[in-house]
Amino acid sequence: MMNNILFICLGNICRSPLAEGFLRHHVELNRLGDQFQVDSAGTGNWHVGNPPDSRAVRAAAELGVDIAGLRARQIHTRDFDRFDHVIAMDQDNLRDLQYLGNEFTGDFKLDLLANMLEDPGFVDVPDPWYGNYHDFQAVAQQLDSACCALLEKLLQDGR
Numbered sequence: 369m370m371n372n373i374l375f376i377c378l379g380n381i382c383r384s385p386l387a388e389g390f391l392r393h394h395v396e397l398n399r400l401g402d403q404f405q406v407d408s409a410g411t412g413n414w415h416v417g418n419p420p421d422s423r424a425v426r427a428a429a430e431l432g433v434d435i436a437g438l439r440a441r442q443i444h445t446r447d448f449d450r451f452d453h454v455i456a457m458d459q460d461n462l463r464d465l466q467y468l469g470n471e472f473t474g475d476f477k478l479d480l481l482a483n484m485l486e487d488p489g490f491v492d493v494p495d496p497w498y499g500n501y502h503d504f505q506a507v508a509q510q511l512d513s514a515c516c517a518l519l520e521k522l523l524q525d526g527r
Contacts, residue, residue, distance in 0.1 A: 369403065369526075370403060370404070370405060371403055371404045371405070371452060371453070371522055372404075372405045372450060372451040372452045372453070373391060373404065373405070373406045373407070373451065373452070373453045373455065373522075374406075374407050374408065374409060374443075374447055374450075374451040374453065374454045374455065375387040375388050375391070375406075375407070375408040375409075375455050375457070375481075376408070376409055376410065376411060376443060376454060376455065376456045376457065376461050376465060377408075377410055377411075377456075377457040377458070377461060377493075377495070378410055378411055378412050378460075378461060378495065378497075379410045379412050379414050379415045379440060379497070380408055380409050380410030380415060380416075380440035380441060380442070381410070381415045381418060381419075381420050381421045381424065381440050381497075382420065382421050382423075382424050382495065382496055382497055382504070382507070383457040383493050383495065383496075383507060383511065384408035384409065384410065384457060385408050385420040385424060385435050385438045385440070386420070386424055386427070386428055386435065386507065386508055386511045387408060387455075387457070387481070387493075387511045387514070387515055388406050388407060388408035388435070388438065389428050389433045389434070389435035389438070390428070390431075390433055390508075390511050390512045390514075390515035390516075391404070391406045391515040391518065391519060392404075392406045392433075393432070393433045393515075394515055394516050394519045395519065398519065400519075400523075405451075407451070408438070409440075409441050409442060409443040409444075409447065410440060410441070410442055410443065411442070411443060411461050411464040411465065411468075412442065413442040415440040416440055416441055416442055417439055417440060417441075418439065418440045419436060419437075419438065419439060419440075420435050420436070420438055420440070421497070421504070423496070423501050423504040424496075424504055424508070426501070426504070427501070427504040427505045427507070427508035428508055430505070430508070431508055431509070431512050433512075443465070443468065445468065445469075448468075448469050448476050449476075451476055452476060452477060453476070453477050453479070453484075453522075454469070454476055454477070454478045454479075455479060455480070455481050455484060455518075456478075456479070456480050456481065457480075457481055457492065457493040457495075458480070458492035458493060458494075458495070459480065459492055462478070462479075462480050465478055466478065480492070481493060481514060481518070484518060484521065485514060485517050485518060485521065486521070487517070490510075490514065493507060493510060493511065493514075494506075494507060
């Protein structure tokens, strides 16, 4: 069974490409590439076609993951048909997705990453855009751990 996962943040140049890169990495480490399709997008269109922020690229590389080849895109309504899980990084993006996806009644599951992990200590993934490099490192570490836990949960749930 294929698991189609779409991570969403605001501009698709910081958090969601990091999550995409880390989940792909954990999928590959576990030799599950034939069971997962992972992508990312943004709710906004400001960065469409651009690579991830250089600070995100560097923070991911420090953890052994290359996201330099990813390109930002904006979520499209057809994504609700293509993905089983549409996962927002924070409450604001979740609200935007709920508005966009409210006309769809397919089998997709729209949720917040924090809710999917069932970890009371995990909250919204903060947007590091206006911060410094340390903020990107912290978000990268948070998402690396979160994506490892998410993969375990999806495998346990049979999804």
